[in-house]
Amino acid sequence: MFDYLVLSESLKLPMYNLWIAAGLIAGFLFLEKQLFKYSISEKEQKKIYIAIASSIPFGFFGARAFDSWVTGVGLLYGGFTFFGGFLSASFCFLLLLRIFKLKIINTLNILVPSLALAHAFGRIGCFFGGCCHGSATHSFLGVIFPQNSPADLLYGQNPVHPTQLYEAFFLFILFILLIWKVPFRFRTSFYLIGYGIFRFLIEELRGDPRGILLTQTLFSPSQLISLALFLIGVVLFFKNKTSASC
Amino acid sequence: MAEQKGTNVPMILGIIGGALGLPGAICNGLCAGAASSVMTEASKQIAEQGGQYSALADNLSTGLQTTLMVYFAIGLITSIGGLVFGILAKKMSLVAGIVMIICGIGSFFSGLLGIIAGILFIIGGIFALVQKNDPSSTPAQ
Numbered sequence: 188m189f190d191y192l193v194l195s196e197s198l199k200l201p202m203y204n205l206w207i208a209a210g211l212i213a214g215f216l217f218l219e220k221q222l223f224k225y226s227i228s229e230k231e232q233k234k235i236y237i238a239i240a241s242s243i244p245f246g247f248f249g250a251r252a253f254d255s256w257v258t259g260v261g262l263l264y265g266g267f268t269f270f271g272g273f274l275s276a277s278f279c280f281l282l283l284l285r286i287f288k289l290k291i292i293n294t295l296n297i298l299v300p301s302l303a304l305a306h307a308f309g310r311i312g313c314f315f316g317g318c319c320h321g322s323a324t325h326s327f328l329g330v331i332f333p334q335n336s337p338a339d340l341l342y343g344q345n346p347v348h349p350t351q352l353y354e355a356f357f358l359f360i361l362f363i364l365l366i367w368k369v370p371f372r373f374r375t376s377f378y379l380i381g382y383g384i385f386r387f388l389i390e391e392l393r394g395d396p397r398g399i400l401l402t403q404t405l406f407s408p409s410q411l412i413s414l415a416l417f418l419i420g421v422v423l424f425f426k427n428k429t430s431a432s433c
Numbered sequence: 434m435a436e437q438k439g440t441n442v443p444m445i446l447g448i449i450g451g452a453l454g455l456p457g458a459i460c461n462g463l464c465a466g467a468a469s470s471v472m473t474e475a476s477k478q479i480a481e482q483g484g485q486y487s488a489l490a491d492n493l494s495t496g497l498q499t500t501l502m503v504y505f506a507i508g509l510i511t512s513i514g515g516l517v518f519g520i521l522a523k524k525m526s527l528v529a530g531i532v533m534i535i536c537g538i539g540s541f542f543s544g545l546l547g548i549i550a551g552i553l554f555i556i557g558g559i560f561a562l563v564q565k566n567d568p569s570s571t572p573a574q
Contacts, residue, residue, distance in 0.1 A: 198545055201456050208452035212445050215520065219441075233524040240517045247455070247513070 206312025214305030238283035242276040249275020257398025307358035314351035321348025322394030379420025387413040439523040446557030447519010450550040457546030458508025508543030515554040522561040533558030
């Protein structure tokens, strides 16, 4: 864990935020290449950028509010949850795509590799920040986080699964598959199915407080959302397959 | 293929500025909450001891909390504004440049990280304003 880049006694830059910034930059640079590759007109590009930029504040607020809701910690004191941000930003983004009369699936197919790339960088940020850690393990993959880190407070100086790095590795692989192997029209469904399954499974290794949704304790909130994403992905896949064969 | 117009510098600076400005703003919000509870407790103790400075401590507590909450609001709005318009800088350079500079100036009032974010926003805003927009270099349809 290396949570701050110390420039001086009074100036410390949070590594978590710097990695998120690196992810956003990489994501936007790649998106730009994709928009150019698929010959999206300047007018449509502008609309897509406005939709993304407008969704970002909603994403931040959603990530915070969702975390606050499932963990019960106050809105000012909590952290950020990927799924909270993903759901609220998606809602705003899809609404704006509809208002701008853009092709929703086509736009999402252009966007999802960038999302996977930015998310992968964000997970490395989680590792540096010490959040989103796994449960205790004695395998060779185990990592001991420094004293007073969230993992140390829960498990002491015992190795835990570096679930942040597992997820970052998976997301980089997903990104590569999306751009090189998956046909363009199946990108969104592949992302939703792939990430849904992975996230559902990795939740079993997570060791940080997962929160409770709808008073049930069988599945974590993220597992329930992963299931929903998986189902949406399957529906989209068959819809695209049928429309392609028609 | 034609070259894409504009520069990515405002976008990069806007994102880094936003990512650094947000925790600074949130920190102010947390400080507001913490300072308020400490000051309220202090004023309660003064009142219990029958001290004559109870009202003064109350006023100080409210004043400090309000100031920090104003810093929090300014930091939050300018960080998100700088980030969002940094992303839009390539598509609407004039508006984005002006908003980034305004957000940059605003960020100076929200702590040390806010000052760094402010400098990045201002540089990004200037880049957005002076970038070359060549309408002939749009991608092929």
